[in-house]
Amino acid sequence: MAKDYSTYDVEDFLEDESFKSWVLTKAGNGHWEKIVAGHPHQHQVISDAAKLILDLKKAEQTPEDAETARLIWNNIRKDIQAPARVVPFMPKVFRIAASIAVILGCWFGYRILRTDGISGKIVSQSEATQTVEKNTSEKVKQIHLADGSVISLQPNSTLRYPKDFNEETRTVYLEGEAFFDIAKNPEKPFVVFANEVVTKVLGTSFNIKAFEQDKDITVAVKTGRVSVLSKNEFDQSRDQQNQTLSGLILTPNQKAVYLKNEEQLKKTLVEQPSLITTSTAKSYDFNFENKPVNEVFDILSKAYGVEIIYDEDIFRSCSLTVGLEDEELFEKLKIICKTINASYQVIDTKVLISGKGCKF
Amino acid sequence: MEPASDQNLNLDELSLWKAFKAGDEVAFAEIYRLHIQGLLNYGNKISPDRQLIQDTIHDLFIELWNSRQRLNDTTSVKFYLFRALRNKIFRAGRPEMSSEEDMLQLTEPSAEFLMMENEMESDRIDRLRAAVSRLSKRQQEAINLRYFHDFSNDEVASMMGLNYQSACKLIYSGLKFLKENIKLLIIILLYFREL
Incomplete structure (x- = not known):
């Protein structure tokens, strides 16, 4: 049943179980984020409701009592028949x-x-x-x-x-x-x-x-x-x-x-990505001879299972002749980038290559 | 092989529970560790007697261990533990309050009280805490369960031995009181600032 959140007041939000859980646990499948985004005029109301819930949580918070917890546990352990x-x-x-x-x-x-x-x-x-x-x-x-x-x-x-x-x-x-x-x-x-x-x-x-x-x-x-x-x-x-x-x-x-x-x-x-080994994996040749750099990136991407993002048009004119059998991934990238006058950045799990290309 | 099978979602809690029922002491310790702070918080809410709370939690877990083979595959271990703690505390000491108490009209806070509160505690949270303490015991409990321990209205009702409507009413009358109380405080605060 679709609810009309545009007419909700603070109380309505406070009463909504899924809203409460969203505020308390800060997470979800994006349901409430979408609602918030879709009701800009309700932002004040939503924020008031959320603030009260969070304040209440803080007000109800008691300090963690590790000592008591340990004490009780020790006694439980002593008293159960097969002591754990x-x-x-x-x-x-x-x-x-x-x-x-x-x-x-x-x-x-x-x-x-x-x-x-x-x-x-x-x-x-x-x-x-x-x-x-x-x-x-x-x-x-x-x-x-x-x-x-x-x-x-x-x-x-x-x-x-x-x-x-x-x-x-x-x-x-x-x-x-x-x-x-x-x-x-x-x-x-x-x-x-x-x-x-x-x-x-x-x-x-x-x-x-x-x-x-x-x-x-x-x-x-x-x-x-x-x-x-x-x-x-x-x-x-x-x-x-x-x-x-x-x-x-x-x-x-x-x-x-x-x-x-x-x-x-x-x-x-990971700090040192390793070559992906699966039963179907072919071995990759990292000795490049006059290889278009786009293909090099493609090989690296497959060999390490890492997405490499670059502008194909810009780097189309670049090619490489280099042997990179022994280096680990980031070392390989460093050498390649140096050769084609580019640089790389790791963003999340992706490698972003930027540069001006190789036209002189 | 994409992840996400709905059946798996409660598996951890459930498998922990099953392992415990099968006599796994580590699982038992884990259940204790997972819930002890929450139980202490809730215990303090429903009884001022710290020794009673400790003893009750102790007994609760001993009984849990001794009767593990007879327990159901309960999906919410947390709910099970909270309800058991509540039942035991009330049986052991605090008399169950009559439902009339919930119906008692809360007296409006006097302006004097509010001013005093302002002077002593400027912090929003402290004010809220003070306001909470002026709710009825049962309102406090329901609000603690719903907004701190994140139980649903259904669970709050079942835990406190109320029907669904009464539980909702209890919660919302408490909330309404808190909200008005806070609003009032803010108005007074603004008024004094203007002077």
Whole structure:
């Protein structure tokens, strides 16, 4: 049922459940953004309503009480019959997209860990059901799971996983950093809970960096396809019945960065994009001889799965003779740009080439 | 292979819940961690007795663990926990307030009170907080649930044992009071500025 927002007053907006949720969670599928844009004369009313909701949220806010939370938990642990000697170490669960998905979360209860400093001492008495791998060495530790997945655990990182995966998911818990190479099993998603991130995939490889002390969390994709949602986006899409998931979709050589302070999810390129390897990938020849630069860009774009934007007309007259077998992508771009008197910029996940062309 | 299957959306919460029911202690810890701050906030809203709140949350989670095999696959773990906390707190101590209290006409704030408030707290939020504290307990609770914990009207109604209409009424009468209160404050503020 279409509502006529042009006649809404502040109360009407306050009463609207979807409006309230939009203001509180700041996210959605663009529904309210469209309404706001479409009703310029209502901006004052909408902003008044939103302000009251946000003020109310602030007024209702109580400081996080990590000490009490820890106290209660310790008592619970003592009193339950089979004591779960596990510190609750994961924050609010994030939502996932789809066949292959990653979810980033924000930091609810995150401080419990940070402030009480007991995260390092997590001891599981349920050794019978759980394996805890803690890498205290200086070197990367390889862990082979029963399903064929291989996890490379970085120093100062801990991975916990059940001795036997349950029937529905393969769930592991990470603190710190690790690279995951996950064996494909569409029936049983692989789920990683890391501090403020939940990553879910069916079979792919990616790196998660989620140290408690870091300001951000990154999920970098090596192979496969992953989508990333912020907590807010997830909540919003869950509240509504028709979920067109927004959020980011990551392809190889892209990464999602979740900034804890800004509670924002950004997409960018990994620092060192690697050549995309798939079963069908042909090997690319980076020894160019008098090659039109447009074709060079095309080859790079395909080899690294990175979109390169340039003006074809301007660069039509440029050609290259250079061998670039060993350089990584950004080094290659640097050399090319130098040769054709251009420059490149990375914007989001795209490379933008600008220059004046090669007509003299 | 495009992402987005609607069925997957509640999977995380649900799979966490299922893992917990299967005896996964880590999942249990996660559920606790996810909800504890929200429960403390709400607990403080409905009872001034901090020890009671702590004990109740403690008992709630013990019972949750002990009865895990008998629980349903509830899709909103948050709603389940909030309602259980509320029921327990009321059973343990605070008598359920009669619905007549909701019908009580709120007295208009005296100008003196408002001026005093202005002088002491210029901050908008503080004023709002003060206004909230002058709502009835049940209005405060409903507003806390709806505008802080982001529950729907349906959930607020069901949690507080009200029918849908009564819950809406409770919320909107509270909101209306807050709005008028704030407006009034602003008018007075402007008036004094002009002098």
